[in-house]
Amino acid sequence: MKTKKTEYKASAKAIREKTYKPKTEPTILKCTNKECNYEWEYKGKSPFYATCPRCYRKINIKKQLKK
Numbered sequence: 001m002k003t004k005k006t007e008y009k010a011s012a013k014a015i016r017e018k019t020y021k022p023k024t025e026p027t028i029l030k031c032t033n034k035e036c037n038y039e040w041e042y043k044g045k046s047p048f049y050a051t052c053p054r055c056y057r058k059i060n061i062k063k064q065l066k067k
């Protein structure tokens, strides 16, 4: 019983840490426009698309982060 309780506590902590992960790593996006190639730190809220601040091209964030 004692062991189980500790295990539960540990996993709960892990979940909490995963959920409230501090944003230490900035999301760096690179424009997919070859004539632009602009790189910038994305601070927007959309998890899917960002717009390049230089050429206004739509950037697929998910695709960018999947490397």
Ligand SMILES: [Zn+2]
Pocket (backbone or CB within 6 Å): 031, 032, 033, 036, 037, 038, 052, 053, 054, 055, 056, 057
């Ligand atoms: Zn661009």
